[in-house]
Every structure is written in structure tokens, then in C-alpha cells.
Amino acid sequence: MDLKDLNSMQFDVFRELGNIGAGNAVTALSKLTNLRIDMAVPTVSFLEFNEIAEKVGGADKDIAGILINLSGDIEGMMMYILSTKATRSLVNLMMGSFTTTALNEDIENYSDIELSALKEVGNIISGAYLSSLSALTNLTIITSVPYLSIDMAGAVLSVPAIEFGKISDKALLIDTEFGTSDNSVNGYFVLIPSLDSYGVILKSLGL
Amino acid sequence: MEKIIKVGMADLNVCIAPDAITTLGLGSCVGIVLYDKIKKIGGLAHIMLPDSSKIMNNSNKAKFADTGIDTLINDMKKIGAKEDNLIAKIAGGAQMFEFSSNSDMLRIGIRNVEATKFKLKELGIRIVAEDTGKNYGRTITFYPKTGELHIKSMGKDIIIV
Numbered sequence: 312m313d314l315k316d317l318n319s320m321q322f323d324v325f326r327e328l329g330n331i332g333a334g335n336a337v338t339a340l341s342k343l344t345n346l347r348i349d350m351a352v353p354t355v356s357f358l359e360f361n362e363i364a365e366k367v368g369g370a371d372k373d374i375a376g377i378l379i380n381l382s383g384d385i386e387g388m389m390m391y392i393l394s395t396k397a398t399r400s401l402v403n404l405m406m407g408s409f410t411t412t413a414l415n416e417d418i419e420n421y422s423d424i425e426l427s428a429l430k431e432v433g434n435i436i437s438g439a440y441l442s443s444l445s446a447l448t449n450l451t452i453i454t455s456v457p458y459l460s461i462d463m464a465g466a467v468l469s470v471p472a473i474e475f476g477k478i479s480d481k482a483l484l485i486d487t488e489f490g491t492s493d494n495s496v497n498g499y500f501v502l503i504p505s506l507d508s509y510g511v512i513l514k515s516l517g518l
Numbered sequence: 519m520e521k522i523i524k525v526g527m528a529d530l531n532v533c534i535a536p537d538a539i540t541t542l543g544l545g546s547c548v549g550i551v552l553y554d555k556i557k558k559i560g561g562l563a564h565i566m567l568p569d570s571s572k573i574m575n576n577s578n579k580a581k582f583a584d585t586g587i588d589t590l591i592n593d594m595k596k597i598g599a600k601e602d603n604l605i606a607k608i609a610g611g612a613q614m615f616e617f618s619s620n621s622d623m624l625r626i627g628i629r630n631v632e633a634t635k636f637k638l639k640e641l642g643i644r645i646v647a648e649d650t651g652k653n654y655g656r657t658i659t660f661y662p663k664t665g666e667l668h669i670k671s672m673g674k675d676i677i678i679v
Contacts, residue, residue, distance in 0.1 A: 360566070361526030370527075370542035371657050373672050378615055458615035462672055465527065465543020466655020469566070470614050472527060473546055473626055476566045480528075480578055 321513055322355050325485055328512070329353030331447060332440035333487035333500050339439035340489075343432065344404045346496060350489040357481045360472040366486060367392050367499055370465030377433030378470065380455035381441070385511050387504035388471045389441065389454070391433050393497070398461065400495045402429055426459060433457040440500060448515040471503050478506050522659065528581040530563035532593050535663035544610035544656045546627035548583065548634050551607040551660045551667055552590055552643065554599035560662035561594045563587065567626075568633030583633035587641070606638050607647040607667045607679060609658050616653075627651065647679035 330353050341348045364370040375398040377391040393401065402421065405428040421429070434457045445452045460467045475482045482503050490497025504512065520536035527547060533539045535558035541549050544564065552561045563586040567573065570582035579585040591601060611631035631650045638645055649656065649669050657670045669677040 359526075360528055364527075364543060456618070458617060460614045460653075462545070462614065463543035463655040463657065465657075466545030466612065467543075467614055469527065469543070469545030469547050469655075473566050476528065476581060477573055478575060480575065480581075 317509070321509075321518065324513065324516060324518060325355045325483070326353050328444060328447070329355065329485035329487055329500075329502060332444050332485075332502065333489065335443040336436040336440040336500055337489050340432070340436045340496070343435060344401070344496060346404075346491050348489055348491055348496065350487055353485055353487040355483070355485050358484050359481055360476060363472060363482065363484065364465040364468050366484070367464050367468075368394075370463065372464045373462070374464045374467060375429065375459065375461045376464075376467035377430060377437070378458045378460070378467075379433070379437050379441075381452055381504075382455075383453040384450035384515075385452060385504055385508035387502065387508055388474065389437050390468075390471065390499075390501040390503070391437055392464075392467075392499040392501060395461070397490075397496050397498055398429065401432060404496075405429070405432060421461075430457040430459050433459070436500075440502070448512060450511065450515050475503060475505065483509065525562050525564050527564055528566050528578055530561065530580040530586060530590050530593070532559065532561040532590070532597055532599075533662060534559050534597060535661070538659055538661045538663075540657070540659040542657045544658060545612055545614045546610070546630065548608055548610040548627075548630045548650070549656070549658045550583075550587060550590065550634055550638075551609075551658070552587075552594060552599075552604050553607065553660070553662060553665055554594065554603040555605065555665060556603050557598050557600065558662045559594055559597060559599040560660050561590045561599070562658075562660060563590045565630065565634070568629045583630060584637050587634070587637045591641070601641075604643050606643050606645045607660070608634055608638075608645060609649045609656050609667070609669055611650040612655060613651070613653050614655065649677060649679060
């Protein structure tokens with residue numbers, strides 16, 4: 312199926328899938344951190360690769376990206392992107408009294424256990440996102456272990472861009488911004504299905 | 519006044535001193551700088567994939583190492599650069615995630631660098647500086663006026679090559 316063939320109703324379907332997935336993920340994150348976390352209405356867009364990084368604040372902005380590869384009935388990637396400040400506050404929340412690192416401390420100063428905790432957060436909330444998608448569509452979605460990279464947005468996002476760049480100049484991006492009112496924990500969920508997966512998803516929903 | 523020209527992902531552009539040219543957040547992609555020292559003309563390509571001939575959808579020339587370099591040389595010639603004068607500086611090709619299984623994705627940075635070197639060698643363009651591989655992103659800015667390539671990474675000092 313070609314990207315150009317998607318009509319506005321199908322766009323709405325992807326937006327709704329993003330809404331349900333992110334809703335579950337935000338609920339999981341909220342339970343985990345005991346924080347009130349709000350989310351925006353997801354946006355669905357076909358983006359050129361250089362526009363993807365602009366979405367999360369620019370190619371040279373420092374971020375933490377947790378990436379999960381998807382396989383099974385659909386293929387693609389799920390990314391969970393956090394600002395550096397949010398990364399630190401999330402780690403501190405997860406580690407409780409075990410860590411005393413200040414929020415403004417050097418981003419690279421994470422211990423192995425802190426990095427592991429961060430990946431686990433990614434695992435839990437992506438799991439919530441994807442299992443709701445899986446339940447809705449009745450499709451089997453197999454996830455990889457979470458991979459973490461803390462670096463410039465352009466560099467981190469070059470990985471999905473290259474993967475999807477093999478078949479297309481654009482990628483379908485379902486992204487949802489979330490955050491607490493004081494911005495201590497905020498970020499994006501980004502779901503990028505492969506070209507072949509659009510049709511599979513739509514078909515599973517009878518569209 | 520001098521400006522800094524921005525090059526996006528899968529994109530390329532040229533500039534003449536005193537202007538400079540930059541690309542932000544190179545990950546597994548490779549930034550290829552070509553430089554005509556005599557004419558003070560610089561060109562920068564931000565390539566994503568090694569080889570256009572192995573990909574069906576290859577209309578965007580700047581996406582690939584092979585066609586990206588060819589196009590960049592052509593564009594530089596159009597503004598007065600001479601192919602014989604050209605030297606190259608390359609950066610990028612990092613491995614951003616520690617993938618454990620998928621070997622294709624694991625090696626994409628390295629393969630981009632290899633393809634870039636292969637193409638440059640084929641054309642007889644000497645690589646005078648290189649900062650590639652490792653596991654971090656790079657923002658690079660090239661100044662044709664001095665021939666300096668500034669490489670900035672998160673939490674690291676600027677490298678000038």
C-alpha cells in the first residue's frame with residue numbers, strides 16, 4: 312500500500328490508535344511515578360526525515376531515546392523520547408532514596424543501574440502502549456528489548472530514519488506529547504510502522 | 519555578512535567563504551565535506567545509506583554515499599570548484615544503540631563510512647581528516663575560509679580537524 316493512498320478516515324484510525332496506545336502508556340507511567348500526567352491529542356503525519364527531529368525540538372537538542380523494535384504481524388519501531396531534564400527526574404523517581412543526583416547534573420553521569428531503570432520504564436510504558444494496540448487489532452506484536460541512547464535528537468532519530476529510508480523518503484509518525492504540569496516528566500511517544508504494516512493494521516480493523 | 523548554511527538529513531549543499539556550512543546531529547549517517555582549498559569552496563552531504571543501487575526508491579541522490587558524492591561534486595563545480603583540487607573530511611557513522619541481534623542495523627554506521635571511503639577512493643579524492651564510528655552523535659560545521667571542520671558532541675569538547 313502506498314502512503315498517498317491513505318484517506319482522511321484512515322488517518323483518523325491511526326490517530327485513534329495512537330490515542331488509545333498513548334493513553335494506556337501514560338496511565339502506566341502515571342501509576343509508576345505517582346504523578347498526574349496529561350497527554351495531548353496524538354498527531355499523525357507523513358514526515359520527511361529531516362522534519363522528524365524538528366518535531367521533538369530540533370536535531371541538535373539533547374534527548375534520551377528508548378527504542379523498541381516491533382515484529383510479528385506488523386513491523387516497525389516504537390520510540391519513547393524524553394528531554395534530558397525529564398530523564399533525570401524520572402530516574403530519580405524510580406531510584407527513590409538510592410540516588411541523590413541533582414536535576415542539573417551532567418546528563419552522562421548515569422550509573423548502570425540508573426540506565427537499566429530508565430530502560431525498564433521504557434519497557435513498561437511501551438508494553439502498555441503496544442498491548443492495547445494488540446488487543447484492539449487482534450494482531451501479534453512482538454517487541455525487542457529496549458535500547459537506550461542519550462544524545463542529540465537528530466543522531467538518535469537517524470536510526471529509525473535509516474531503517475525506513477530504505478523503502479521510502481517519508482515515514483508515518485504517530486506521536487503523542489505527554490507531561491506533568493510542572494514539566495518534570497515530559498516527552499513523546501512515537502510509533503513508526505513499516506510501509507507494509509499500514510495495510511495490515513487497517514485490514515485487521517476491517518477497513 | 520557571513521551566513522551558516524544548514525544541511526538536513528539526506529540533503530546536501532555548497533558554500534563559498536566566508537560562509538560556512540553545517541549539519542546537526544549526525545548519528546549513523548555520515549557527513550561528507552569536500553573542499554576546494556584554492557577557490558575556498560566547501561560542500562557538505564549528509565548521507566543516510568551506503569549504496570543507491572541496492573535500493574528501489576533511490577530518487578533522492580543526497581540519501582546515498584555514492585550518488586551523494588557525485589551530486590555534491592557537480593554542484594561544487596557549478597559554482598567554480600575544480601575536481602582536481604578537492605580534498606575530503608568525513609564525520610559520523612556512529613552506532614547509536616547497542617543492538618544485540620539485528621546485524622544489518624548494527625553495522626549501518628560502519629557500512630556508511632566504508633561506502634563513503636570507497637567512493638572517494640574511486641574518484642581519487644584524499645580524505646585528510648576523519649572522525650567516525652563510536653557511539654555518539656556529532657554536529658559538524660565547516661569553514662571554507664580556514665578549511666577547519668568543527669565537530670561538537672554532547673558533553674565533549676569541540677574537536678577541530
